[in-house]
Amino acid sequence: MEFKGLIPCYVNGVFIDTGQYVNNINPVNGEVISQLCEATPALIDKAVNSATFAFKGAWGEMSVNQRCDLLHKVAERMIERQAEFIEAEIADTGKSLFQVETIDIPRGAANFNVFADMAKFTSGETFLTETPNGEKALNYSVNKPLGVVAVISPWNLPLLLATWKIAPALACGNCVILKPSEETSSTAMLLAQVMDEVGVPKGVFNLILGRGSIVGDYLTAHRGVDAVTFTGASATGQHIMRSVAQGVKPISFELGGKNSAIVFSDADLKKAIAGVTRSTFTNCGQVCLCTEKVYVHRDIAQAFIQGLKHSASQIKIGYPKEAGVFIGPLVSKAHQEKVLSYYQLAKDEGAEVIYGGGVPHFGDERDNGCYIEPTIITGLDDNARVNQEEIFGPICHISIFDEEDEVIRRANNTEYGLAAAIWTENLSRAHRVAPKLDVGIVWVNTWFLRDLRTAFGGVKLSGIGREGGQHSMRFYSEPTNICIKI
Ligand SMILES: NC(=O)c1ccc[n+]([C@@H]2O[C@H](COP(=O)([O-])OP(=O)(O)OC[C@H]3O[C@@H](n4cnc5c(N)ncnc54)[C@H](O)[C@@H]3O)[C@@H](O)[C@H]2O)c1
């Protein structure tokens, strides 16, 4: 069935035009490029029933090796079709070709390979028990899947963040219902096609599309959903927590951040400038791990600030496929307005704008898009709203510090706790400072360098739980301990 210009849902192995639509906008020029088919409550019920049936049937009866072989086939087919995935991701997000072909799509496929391998080597535990009164027993555990898992993903790294959850959930034997962001559903539809092509049994993977406040809400509260894994804003996470409370369902949350980069006087200045440029402006600042607060030691502050300003001025903004373009537009008009409101707030709060602060003028269709200038500001107090609230755009505030204990306290002065980056050539200092930062992830002399076996997630308003490696295996399964008297 051809869905010209439509992005259909995918339920129980069938692509479905629901007859109610949400526009999909190209953030480069503001034009409608397609329409996603918004799921109805009846279709969501059908998705939950199909997933439950598959969980108890074809998928539940499949061996780990058979399941994981299929997931490797999904990754293989995604790579075969990567050109289509690249086109779709760029159409929805406007992000640069460089980013999509080096991060978004390769990681989308890698997530399936890594967790398919991991599931084959994940075991239970065994204990031979001898009690004080001489009884003996064998204790062993078996890991069982949760059942039907709702995956709700954001618009900033659409394919990467959806498959970061789908892959381990399926590898552990669960069935999945994916609700991607209504801003970026195209690669999710391609993923459904790939699942269909490689023969993932119907009902194992389902795709329901539409607005989070309507479709997402109905899904998370659904009695037939056994667990929810969510990546998105902290406020949305709070709402979902209330929805799942009734059923006391397992939740895994990757939420917002207000991340610091700390540049010590003994940093390699060139590396630090390049690193903070990447950590602030990658994906137009739309990565939960991005830096929005920079603390630089007084001794190198002026050199660092001039260097970062020059580095920001070299960033090429433009069409996604234009040679040398590092960043494109923000994802939507609404998000552009949100980020611009923080640019204005910073000025109202008395910030000094070192670089940027507005909207680039192209003199063509891009002026109808959602572009924004990379921006560097300074001069605000740590407790200013701009230094406390997540902006999720290409902006950082630079503060100067003198002492190590001072900067640790200031970097921790936030309700979030996701990530931080430390720049220092003194590794004793790095090992001393990193554990004192109240975050889930610390990078030293690098940023966003990822080993998928490591714990990924945050504390405080940045999330609940960890995913990655065995952390994912543990979240997407439940152990049953069995005690046999000997
Ligand atoms: N910690 C991380 O790994 C991580 C990664 C990416 C984005 N984020 C955060 O996500 C935010 C930006 O992404 P966003 O705007 O898509 O977030 P969002 O919370 O608005 O939306 C995320 C997803 O939740 C859905 N949703 C919205 N309201 C819902 C509801 N009431 N019930 C169920 N689902 C609902 C949306 O449709 C979307 O699919 C930022 O705060 C960013 O920090 C965090």
Ligand SMILES: N/C(=C\C=C\C=O)C(=O)O
């Ligand atoms: N979860 C991951 C990245 C999250 C990025 C947030 O925007 C990852 O790299 O696995």
